[in-house]
Amino acid sequence: MAGPMSVAKLMNRLELNRESVLLIRNDTLVPGDAMLEDGDVVEVRPVISGGAS
C-alpha cells in the first residue's frame, strides 16, 4: 500500500480489530497514530491464542 498512511487507517483498510493484533516496525511497536511511509515494512502480528483447556 502506498504511504503516508496512519496505522489506524491501515487497520481500518485491512478490517483488523485492534484488540486482535499488534503492529510492529523494526522490532518496535507502533501506536495507532503513527505514520507509515512508503517502503516501511510492518508486521501485523495476531495476538489471539489458546485452546479451551
Add this chain to the structure above:
Amino acid sequence: MKCTVCRGPAVIDLRRHNSNFCAEHFTKFCTDQVQRTIDEFDMFRPGDRLLVAVSGGKDSLAMWDLAARLGYEADGLYIGLGIGEYSDTSADHVRRFAEGRGLRLVEVDLATEYGYDIPTGSRAARRAPCSACGLSKRHVFDRVALEGGYDALVTGHNLDDEAAVLFGNVLHWQVEYLGRQSPVLDARDGFPKKVKPLVRLSERETAAYCVITGIDYIVDECPMSKGNSHLGYKDVLNQMEQQSPGAKASFYFGFLRSASERFEAEVDEARSDLAPCERCGAPTTAGVCSFCRLVDRAGGTIPPGGSTTSGDPASPVAITQPVELRTSAS
C-alpha cells in the same frame, strides 16, 4: 501520541484505561497490574515456591518473566505434547528463555513418561484435541506441583482467556464451572493451589509486554486448535471490546464481584463425590479418572508411583514416586 506518565513518545495505547505508554512505563504498568492481582487475591507471598506452567507462548513466558522480575522464586514446567514441529519449536523457545535467565525448568514428555502424545490420545479417546490436551496438562501440572512441594501452580491465563471461558460457561449454563472461575483456587481435595496472576492483562497487552521486553515466544498458533469454540468466543468478545473499551474486564470482574459466590454450592456438591483414582490416585468422581482412561485408550501406561500413599484425597502430597524430570539450570 504521548506517554500518559512521562509525556515521551508512546508505543501503545490502551483504550480501556484511557492511557498511552512508552516502553518503560508500559512495563511498569504490567508489573503493577500483576502485583496488584497477586495481592488482591492473596495468591502467594515472597518466599513461596512457585511452579509456572510454560508452553513457549506469550502468556506463559510473560508470566514467568513477571514472577521473576517481581522477585518470586519461580520454576517453570514444560510438557512435551508431541504435536510435531510445533512442539519442537515451542520447547526450543522455553529452553532458551530459561537458560538465558538462569531459571530452573522442569520438563515432562508425554510420550516418554506415559507412552502417548496428544494427536494419538485425541484420536484414540475420540476427544477434541484441545480437550485431550487440557486433560493431560492438568494431570501433569497437579502431579508435578504436588510432588515438588510447590506452594502454588501459576498459569498464564489472561483476561481474554477468562472472559472467553466465562462467556462459554454462561452460554451453556455450566453452573459447576461458573463456581470455579476465580483466579485463585486454594489447595484442597488433593489438588494444588492454582493461581492466574495475568487476569488484569489482555491478550494484546501480554503480547506487547513480550515484544517490548524482548521475550522470544512462539507466535504460531497450535495447529490442532483451529476452529475451537474458545477462539470463537474471543472473537465475539473482541468485537464488543472494539465498540465498548473495557467490556471484557467489566464482564469478567463484574461476575467475580457480583455473581460468582452464587455458584459455590454447585462446586461443593461436586467436590463431595471426589475420591482417589484407583489407578493413579488423583482425585476423581469416577473409579478410574479421565486421564487414566485417556492413557488406556491411547495405548500408553501410567508410570509406577502414580498412586497415593495415604488414600486421603485431602492429603497435600498424593504422589509417592517422582516422575523422571529433566531440568536445566538450577
